[in-house]
Amino acid sequence: MDPSGLLGFGVFFLTTVSIYAVLTLGLNIQWGLTGQINIGIAGFFAIGAYVSALVTAAGNPAHVGGFELPAIAGAVLATAAAALAAALIGAITVNLRTDYLAIATIGIAEIIRFILQNESWLTNGVRGIADIPRPISEGSASNLIFLAIALVSVAVVYWLAERARVSPWGRVLRAIRDNEPATEAAGKNVAGFRLQAFVFGSAVMGFAGALYAHFIGFVSPEAFDPLFATFLVWAMLIVGGSGNNLGAVLGAFVVWIIWSGSELLTGLLPAEYATQASAARVLLVGVLIQVVLLARPEGLLPEPKSGGK
Amino acid sequence: MLGDIIQLAFYGIVTGSILALGAIGVSLIFSILRFAHFAHGDLMTVGAYAALVPVKMIGLSPIVAMPFAVLVAAAVAVVAELLLYRPLRGRSSIILLISSFGVALILRSLVQIIWGTSNQVYASGIRMPIVVFDIRIKPDHLWIIGGTFAIIIALHLFLTRTRFGKAMRAMSDDLNLARLSGIPTNRVVIITWIIAAALAATAGVFLAMDTRLQPVLGWNALLPIFAAAILGGIGRPYGAIAGGFVIGLAMEMSTMVIDPGYKSAVAFALLVITLIVRPQGILKGAA
Numbered sequence: 034m035d036p037s038g039l040l041g042f043g044v045f046f047l048t049t050v051s052i053y054a055v056l057t058l059g060l061n062i063q064w065g066l067t068g069q070i071n072i073g074i075a076g077f078f079a080i081g082a083y084v085s086a087l088v089t090a091a092g093n094p095a096h097v098g099g100f101e102l103p104a105i106a107g108a109v110l111a112t113a114a115a116a117l118a119a120a121l122i123g124a125i126t127v128n129l130r131t132d133y134l135a136i137a138t139i140g141i142a143e144i145i146r147f148i149l150q151n152e153s154w155l156t157n158g159v160r161g162i163a164d165i166p167r168p169i170s171e172g173s174a175s176n177l178i179f180l181a182i183a184l185v186s187v188a189v190v191y192w193l194a195e196r197a198r199v200s201p202w203g204r205v206l207r208a209i210r211d212n213e214p215a216t217e218a219a220g221k222n223v224a225g226f227r228l229q230a231f232v233f234g235s236a237v238m239g240f241a242g243a244l245y246a247h248f249i250g251f252v253s254p255e256a257f258d259p260l261f262a263t264f265l266v267w268a269m270l271i272v273g274g275s276g277n278n279l280g281a282v283l284g285a286f287v288v289w290i291i292w293s294g295s296e297l298l299t300g301l302l303p304a305e306y307a308t309q310a311s312a313a314r315v316l317l318v319g320v321l322i323q324v325v326l327l328a329r330p331e332g333l334l335p336e337p338k339s340g341g342k
Numbered sequence: 343m344l345g346d347i348i349q350l351a352f353y354g355i356v357t358g359s360i361l362a363l364g365a366i367g368v369s370l371i372f373s374i375l376r377f378a379h380f381a382h383g384d385l386m387t388v389g390a391y392a393a394l395v396p397v398k399m400i401g402l403s404p405i406v407a408m409p410f411a412v413l414v415a416a417a418v419a420v421v422a423e424l425l426l427y428r429p430l431r432g433r434s435s436i437i438l439l440i441s442s443f444g445v446a447l448i449l450r451s452l453v454q455i456i457w458g459t460s461n462q463v464y465a466s467g468i469r470m471p472i473v474v475f476d477i478r479i480k481p482d483h484l485w486i487i488g489g490t491f492a493i494i495i496a497l498h499l500f501l502t503r504t505r506f507g508k509a510m511r512a513m514s515d516d517l518n519l520a521r522l523s524g525i526p527t528n529r530v531v532i533i534t535w536i537i538a539a540a541l542a543a544t545a546g547v548f549l550a551m552d553t554r555l556q557p558v559l560g561w562n563a564l565l566p567i568f569a570a571a572i573l574g575g576i577g578r579p580y581g582a583i584a585g586g587f588v589i590g591l592a593m594e595m596s597t598m599v600i601d602p603g604y605k606s607a608v609a610f611a612l613l614v615i616t617l618i619v620r621p622q623g624i625l626k627g628a629a
Contacts (some may be wrong), residue, residue, distance in 0.1 A: 119379045312454035313455060319451065326437060326440070
């Protein structure tokens with residue numbers, strides 16, 4: 034492989050890891066901090082990607098949109114749309130055990146998948162939406178500039194999540210996770226805090242969707258296979274360390290190396306085993322999750338003992 | 343028009359039977375182990391594919407192959423219990439949910455590795471439905487409905503008449519009291535898994551008879567099954583039966599007015615309405 038190809042691969046790799054890191058940070062706010070389960074990550078990710086794509090792409094009679102807004106406006110609207118969806122689903126389940134939230138989030142993800150596939154006037158169905166602009170496109174340096182944007186995004190989301198974690202607000206969330214009745218007895222509005230954390234985390238996932246759409250420049254339902262997006266992000270958080278924001282970023286990096294590395298390995302197999310090979314990769318990550326849950330439940334980086342500071 | 347309605351109601355009972363079998367298992371597991379079992383759909387898939395082995399190898403009908411499907415699914419559930427769920431049980435029940443989500447993915451990828459990803463059927467060729475008063479009924483449908491009712495009666499007798507059935511109900515009412523009164527809780531848990539897996543395998547074979555075998559067979563049924571379990575009051579097996587038929591009928595009847603692609607959305611809508619109006623379900627569940 035020539036050096037420029039290697040550089041290109043490195044840029045692509047790091048940008049993808051950055052997008053996953055943003056998703057994992059979003060899940061950490063919900064699961065790591067508050068103990069809420071979201072099995073519909075792919076749904077919020079897709080909402081973000083499609084909203085940003087529809088408002089920024091050039092007009093096309095095959096789907097709605099054509100507003101040609103700047104990418105930054107797309108990202109803001111994407112974040113808001115995911116937050117709105119999360120607020121609706123969160124408000125319904127906020128007073129119930131988190132099992133109900135987990136079930137309801139599958140519902141959201143499934144319905145979004147159906148809408149993306151079936152309502153082609155809206156989303157152009159399986160053919161997807163193309164020509165989604167980059168925020169700054171400068172020819173050959175375009176990928177490098179986008180990597181910088183993605184890295185800055187990770188830094189900003191990390192900073193926000195870390196601020197939230199050590200703040201009095203984050204302390205209440207951890208208290209709810211560890212002992213809900215005591216938190217309630219201390220006079221905290223448990224439902225309100227929980228809803229805020231769920232909306233915050235989902236908004237971050239929506240933002241990650243916008244990053245993805247503008248990075249790839251094309252969105253189609255295939256990219257939001259509920260299982261892969263959701264499943265990989267869970268693996269990243271569990272491996273990295275639930276409750277630890279740095280762990281979330283590290284987990285995204287490590288699991289993505291394992292995931293794409295296993296693709297290199299299975300690529301050596303003859304083509305007739307291609308479907309088996311991709312299933313074997315899922316199996317590998319599934320086993321990895323179980324091993325970490327059993328043998329090292331705190332993940333690579335355990336949750337900091339105190340709130341920091 | 344009336345004929346269409348009755349036809350769809352009939353399909354609704356078929357779908358409802360399958361959902362009820364799945365939802366009873368989810369509800370039993372929830373009542374004993376207190377977590378939503380996310381691998382239940384994929385356990386159905388394992389059962390459906392396991393039945394394919396004797397069907398293809400020695401040409402059995404899927405109904406006759408059922409015991410083999412039950413055996414495989416029960417073995418898978420017991421292995422998952424011993425390797426994963428039992429060691430994790432000391433920690434939060436939410437960890438069990440996450441672990442079961444991982445198990446779901448592991449089971450599905452195993453199915454893909456062993457049987458491939460393409461759609462398959464137990465028996466190819468068209469089988470003519472019997473037409474009774476304009477209602478088209480396939481023999482498979484009668485097997486599904488009849489089998490489900492027989493299983494429900496057997497389960498009822500098990501829960502009310504046998505020592506282990508009574509122990510299960512005691513554990514679901516009060517775990518600590520059950521343990522103090524000398525109930526062998528670990529053994530009851532294993533029996534719960536075997537029963538839930540047997541019901542899941544049966545539901546999986548029925549679903550594959552009604553549609554076709556594909557690796558996402560069970561996962562796609564998971565949302566309606568959870569909806570049925572919650573509608574019936576989660577942790578209440580009898581409620582789950584009612585929930586299964588309500589959701590099944592609603593899903594099939596809805597195709598008169600909306601795109602069949604949105605059947606799952608109908609189940610979801612009923613789930614959301616239940617959570618808003620009566621989160622404890624029809625029979626008061628463990629909310």
